[in-house]
Amino acid sequence: MSKNSIESEIVINAPIEVVWDVITKPEHISKWFAPTTLDLRVGGKGIVTAHGESPLEIVKIEKPHIFSYQWTPPDSDGNISLVEFTLSEH
Numbered sequence: 001m002s003k004n005s006i007e008s009e010i011v012i013n014a015p016i017e018v019v020w021d022v023i024t025k026p027e028h029i030s031k032w033f034a035p036t037t038l039d040l041r042v043g044g045k046g047i048v049t050a051h052g053e054s055p056l057e058i059v060k061i062e063k064p065h066i067f068s069y070q071w072t073p074p075d076s077d078g079n080i081s082l083v084e085f086t087l088s089e090h
Helices: 016-024 024-033
Strands: 034-038 045-049 053-064 068-070 081-086
Touching: 016 024, 016 068, 024 034, 053 081
Parallel strands: none
Antiparallel strands: 034 045, 045 053, 053 068, 068 081
16 A cells, blocks of 8 residues: 555445445445446546536446546545445455
8 A cells, every 4th residue: 555545444244246336336326425427437437526526537347346446536636546446255
């Protein structure tokens, strides 16, 4: 982990397919994060609407294990953040 990284691990009592849907489908993302539009493919674009519109781009998809995107959060002075979800079954 780099000095500018945040990592968190949680265990969710749900099938991996359900968790995948919750982190990749705009209707679910809007419930736990912010209203979002999303073209779910590598290179796909989207918008997160949290305190203004923030662009995002899909970096990696390996269904149902890895989903990552880059986005420019509001008030970040234009800095791009990489967000990556790695799912595994326990």
